[in-house]
Amino acid sequence: MVSLAPYVLKRPWLTKMLTPAANWYASASGYRQLGLRYDDLLEEENEAVQIALKRLSAKEAYERVYRIRRSVQCSYTHKLLPKDQWTKPEEDVPYLRSILAQVEAELAEKDALDSMTVIKKH
Template sequence: MSAPSLAATVSRRPWLKKLFTPLANWYVNAAGYRQLGLRADDLLPEENDVVQLALKRLPPKEAYDRVFRMRRAFQCSMSHTLLPKEEWTKDEEDTPYLSQIIQQIEAEMKEREDLEAMVVTRRKAAQ
């Protein structure tokens, strides 16, 4: 399942958001995945069953783009180079595309679990 996040708590408090924004920007730039043309959701481990199911639910165009980004990043990694600066993933392009599907699948799984655990009892007939 997905990891817990404090993002909602931080974004609801303007002073915390102002405090953490420079740190978050530094961390994203230090991670280096944007310099390889990747997006944040490309870094999610695929070994999880939920992620595998989410990848199957991706629209064909998004799935193709993801494979292209991964192959290009792998090629850059093997040649020990970075993409030209104009091909780096920009801040506005780095939007979640897989996380939303994963959350939807986790909600479906929880609902299914709750329905399977439900105990149905019969009412006694009124006399």
């Protein structure tokens, strides 16, 4: 998957222009109204995400499970959290993506080493 983020971040004028749209999109998606953070939405069935989740600190893992359970309860009751409990944009910081990037790099290195062929010289 190709990301335009590095291209946008290198150009301050483009970042300034796209930031309001990005903030609007994040608010409109609704996950913050359920008390979730963006990294809570990552697909857990992915092997790399599973490994990254195991590397979280105990406190961060507990908080993540709490946020997810609370959002599931809101979903069951078809209600949103009170506005004072919504995730604020400044609270919605990545906590798993850096660990995930490290795990993906490790898995890519492992795959490269596993598929390496050794040629014997005579």
